[in-house]
Structure formats: structure tokens, C-alpha cells
Amino acid sequence: MSSETYDLVIRGERILTTAGIAPREIGVRDGVIVAMEPLGNGLDGATVVELAPDETLIPGLVDSHVHVNEPGRTEWEGFASATKAAAAGGVTTIIDMPLNSIPPTVTVDALEQKRAVAETQSFVDVGFWGGAIPGNTADLRPLHDEGVFGFKCFLLHSGVDEFPHLEADEMETDMAELKTFDSLMIVHAEDSRSIDRAPSAEGDQYSKFLASRPRGAENVAIAEVIERARWTGARAHILHLSSSDALPMIATAKRDGVHLTVETCPHYLTLLSEEIPNGATAFKCCPPIREASNRELLWQGLIDGTIDCIVSDHSPSTLDLKDLENGDFGVAWGGVSSLQLGLSLIWSEARKRGIPLERVVEWMSARPAKLARLQRKGQLALGYDADFSVFAADDTFVVDVNKLHHKNPISPYAGKALSGIVRTTYLRGEALDLEKPTGRLLRRGAA
Ligand SMILES: [Zn+2]
Numbered sequence: 001m002s003s004e005t006y007d008l009v010i011r012g013e014r015i016l017t018t019a020g021i022a023p024r025e026i027g028v029r030d031g032v033i034v035a036m037e038p039l040g041n042g043l044d045g046a047t048v049v050e051l052a053p054d055e056t057l058i059p060g061l062v063d064s065h066v067h068v069n070e071p072g073r074t075e076w077e078g079f080a081s082a083t084k085a086a087a088a089g090g091v092t093t094i095i096d097m098p099l100n101s102i103p104p105t106v107t108v109d110a111l112e113q114k115r116a117v118a119e120t121q122s123f124v125d126v127g128f129w130g131g132a133i134p135g136n137t138a139d140l141r142p143l144h145d146e147g148v149f150g151f152k153c154f155l156l157h158s159g160v161d162e163f164p165h166l167e168a169d170e171m172e173t174d175m176a177e178l179k180t181f182d183s184l185m186i187v188h189a190e191d192s193r194s195i196d197r198a199p200s201a202e203g204d205q206y207s208k209f210l211a212s213r214p215r216g217a218e219n220v221a222i223a224e225v226i227e228r229a230r231w232t233g234a235r236a237h238i239l240h241l242s243s244s245d246a247l248p249m250i251a252t253a254k255r256d257g258v259h260l261t262v263e264t265c266p267h268y269l270t271l272l273s274e275e276i277p278n279g280a281t282a283f284k285c286c287p288p289i290r291e292a293s294n295r296e297l298l299w300q301g302l303i304d305g306t307i308d309c310i311v312s313d314h315s316p317s318t319l320d321l322k323d324l325e326n327g328d329f330g331v332a333w334g335g336v337s338s339l340q341l342g343l344s345l346i347w348s349e350a351r352k353r354g355i356p357l358e359r360v361v362e363w364m365s366a367r368p369a370k371l372a373r374l375q376r377k378g379q380l381a382l383g384y385d386a387d388f389s390v391f392a393a394d395d396t397f398v399v400d401v402n403k404l405h406h407k408n409p410i411s412p413y414a415g416k417a418l419s420g421i422v423r424t425t426y427l428r429g430e431a432l433d434l435e436k437p438t439g440r441l442l443r444r445g446a447a
Helices: 079-088 108-119 137-145 168-179 192-197 206-212 215-232 244-256 266-270 292-303 342-352 357-371
Strands: 005-017 020-029 032-038 044-050 055-059 061-066 091-096 125-128 151-154 184-188 235-238 260-264 388-398 417-427
Touching (some): 005 357, 061 079, 091 417, 108 125, 108 137, 184 215, 192 215, 244 292, 260 292, 260 357, 266 292, 342 417
Parallel strands (some): 005 044, 235 260
Antiparallel strands (some): 005 020, 020 032, 388 417
16 A cells, blocks of 8 residues: 555556556656556545546547647637647647648747747647748748747648748758758648649539549659658658558658658548548548548558558638538638547547557557657656546447537538547546646647
């Protein structure tokens, strides 16, 4: 028996540790995991929580691909609504993308504006990516010094005019700059020239939209990222991989020692182009959701380690911009809102494939934490922040968009039956009630 009293003790048969799911007791003090002992040791806590037999304690998820859009486009999504959605979905850390807010996070001044609005209203911890656009090479080092986790660039029009894309040579120049302070370039890899020459997306047919964003455009751009990363020696990350064609060259690059990581998203792993109804612009995202055979290869890429992690690419807009009346894929905003649903979506698909919960959580927690070099997030282990959630893996629910916390009630998953419910989320040892925002702003290296 221990004589020390912890702020919080959680006990249960199913605690997801770094050595797998095991019967444990966890002691938390000052928001940090400071004890992990076999169940039965009887740790003493000011608050003691006993997990029910159907509950697993899992580390808080880290979602490194979230577009919050505040300030400037707060009607699309704001820090309060996005971070509530995160907390409800078991996500305890988000890293915000540098675009769709105004100003975009391409200068230190813009970063400070972001932080000022995020600071008082975030329910989970929030970090920031910077942006690399034409002409801001000199801003990259100051942004790095101010704590951004890396830099995003596009290789084609980003969707918003205030965040222009880089040509491959400009990306290489910026990669060389990032290499000097060991930062990371994260890339939206679709090739501008290929997309310009592809058929138009106009109209309500999903097949036309799919043809307008061919795999080839992704393949060419990914090849470009790989070579520029190889030439500069910089670290590069492929955002939202959709084209499974690119998996062999990614595997080859990794084998060669190119510093490359890759993410994919729940929509590419759970949805199928063959099943998307015409006019259903809730499904529009870029790169697009592709065919069943492509989806299976992405799962294979995760299992064999070619793909490193799964993150949401939560990219909301107003309902208006989704062009719901006409359902025109050429006009509608491209982006899927799934921050709150990611874990249940992936778990529902994974269990059908015989993939254990430990693996799913690794893809959505430890791996994105590693990508961002977050040192105290993504695992239930001594010295880590006490960020976790109580997950009922066998509970089921049907997605009701009006019960999701993100700002605009639209989702391609509406009406879908899913497995796995997050019952409670803890941030630094406090159960989140979604009334008082207690999230903190994270800086590179300090979290
Ligand atoms: Zn995105």
C-alpha cells in the first residue's frame, strides 16, 4: 500500500499502456502521470475512478491536422466549437493549420493573433503550424523560434487566395531553410499543372469530381516532395494521402532514408467513391475520396507501416459554401468535418479487419505526437500529461449531426452506425465538462 495521496487515481482491468492493455492503477499529480502500478496495489487518490468492465482507458488522441479558421472565418469554425468537438471525441491535443483563418499564420504577428483568440476559449491543448507561401522564407525562422511545430505549403491553389501555393523550386528553397533549424515541411501534395489539365468538376456527379482530381496529380506531387526532401535532407510530411498508387514510392523513399512521414484521414479509410450520392457535397474534400480498391490499399499501407498516422483534416465551412441547394461539386467548399468522430470511425472499420484497439490508438495518438515532436503527449506513461479518455469500445451509436459540437451541422457520416463511444475525456487529470475552457497553448519543444 502506498501512503502518498494522488490528485486522481484511475483503476481498471483495461488500461492501454505502452506494453498493451493491462490491469493497472494510474496516479496523477499536478496534471502528470506519476504512478502506474498493477491493479490491486490500492493507490490512494483525492478522487478515485474505477473503470467499468466495458471501459478502456486510452491516451488522449493527438490530431495534427485541424483547420480552426478563427480569426477571420470564425463562422466556418472557431476555437470553442472545434475544441469541444475534439474533447467529445477523445482528442486532447490539436495542431491548427495555418490557413483559412485570416490572417493566415505566415508571420509572427499572425501567430500572435491566433494565440490571442485561442487562449481563452480552448477546451483541449492547441499548437500551431506555420505557413510557407511565396515570399515569406525570411519569416520561417522567426515563426519557428516562436514555437510553431513546422510549416505547411501547397503545391496547387489552396482554396483561399491569401494562402498562395509554392512552386516546387520554392518549396525546395524553403525546405533547405527549414533544414538549418531542423523543422518540418508538411505538404498538400496535388500537382497544380495536372489539376489544371484534368476534366472540370462542374455539376452534381461525384464521378466527374473524382476525375477532376486524378490520382496522377497526387502521384506527381508526392514524387516532387520526395525528391526535394532527398536533395535538401529536410524532414517532409505528406498530408492526407488519398492515392494508394503513391505507396510504393513512399516505401522506397523511406527505405532510402529520406526523412519522410505520411498521414491519411478517416474519410479515405471509411468511405467509398462508389457509394457517394450525386449532389452530396458533404463528401467533397481534396484530394478526393476514391474507390474501394484504393481504400483497401491504404489500410494495407497503415498495417505495413508505409503510412505513419491517421488525423482528421477537419476542414469545415458554412453550410452555404457547401452549395447544398445545387450540389455542384465544382462550386462547393472542399472539406470534411470529422474531429469528433475520428476514433469511432477508424475503430469501427479496424475491428471488422481484426485490427486491435492498441494499433488504432497508436496511429491516432503516439504517432501524430511523434510527428509534432510532442514529448509529453500521446501515451499513458510516467512523466506524460494525464490526458486520456474512457472509451467504451463495444457501445454503438448512430451519427446525428445536430449532436456534434463542430459549428456547422454537416457531415458525410450522418446516419452512419458506429462502434465505440468516448464516455469521459481528461485533460491534465481533469475530467472535461465542456463548460470551462482549460486547454493550453503549446509551443514546439515545450510540450
Ligand atoms: Zn487540411
